[in-house]
Amino acid sequence: MDELDFALDVKSINDDGDIEGLAVGYGNLDHGGDIVMPGAITASIASRKSIPMLLYHDQKRPVGVWNRFSETSDGLLVKGRFSPTSAGREAREDAKCGALAGLSMGYNTVRQKFEGKARQLLEVALHEISLVTIAMNDKARVMRVKEVEDLRGRLAAGDRLTEREWETLLKKGFDLTNSEAERAVRIHLKKGQGDPDGTADPMAAFWAAMRSAPIEDLTGED
Template structure:
């Protein structure tokens, strides 16, 4: 079971319990995705401010399909790790019920952002550092561009620290 998501079954169909949420990091700062892009801290700030100013929200979609909204993001914010989202799958939407069942079974847990690049810098290897983006949506996806962006992954920063410790330890062992 994914933390923050409760699914109950009635007549064979999953029913989302009201008041329960999904949450996780949709983007992690400084991590290069499979397309060669890394989002830098502050990249979402202006976009989130514009959305709030207009009384608008970041959309929750299924697999980046604009014809398949499945819920609402109640909180979208940058913190020291990345773009954190918290929202609700809507029980009256069939695809949201299916998404809940897939999350519960562990078949899907990816989060992915839909955006337009406003400003970016390119390094010598062709990778882009995104310094400002216009955030449109955060989707539940099967295969996120940033594999570490997942539902219930608040511990992503801790995992990076643990990985760094293992790398450092292996380097020490190689030199001995």
């Protein structure tokens, strides 16, 4: 069985054990000289309801399951959940802190061709997707997680978010840095918008506070 690795972004993991990401990136030359071509995975996942989530391709070390798959122009998007076992919980924490930095698919080659020194994978039989320490492919990326969607849903329902939850939403949902998110939340609270009562759109109130804030508050400069 061959292996092909992809980068893992820990933003994709929440405390409930949900994980979502691009497990196979199409059209990108990895550091091992392989390119997964669009459609290479299609036949393999057509009748699959789940794919094992392993640790380091070790069949004796399952840590969860991938149970939703969809092909995009970028590659194979997968969603899964860590097992509620000690091994699953440890793998989740290792991924969150960056110790497990990649996804790696275990596969057999069905069809291939060479273009110069690059091997184009035209069709592969996918067996499992593992968490690994080192990733070889720079294109695969993990998408926004259930945590962000949950926070947005709570806002839409008129729920109140804590200061930490606002920072999480801004960092993970809008790609703000830690310092940018912290400054934005401070401005939001200063304007009296940090405790929505459900009578107004809290996100609209938030951005209104941003627009009316002095530039030094937004930049952190005096």
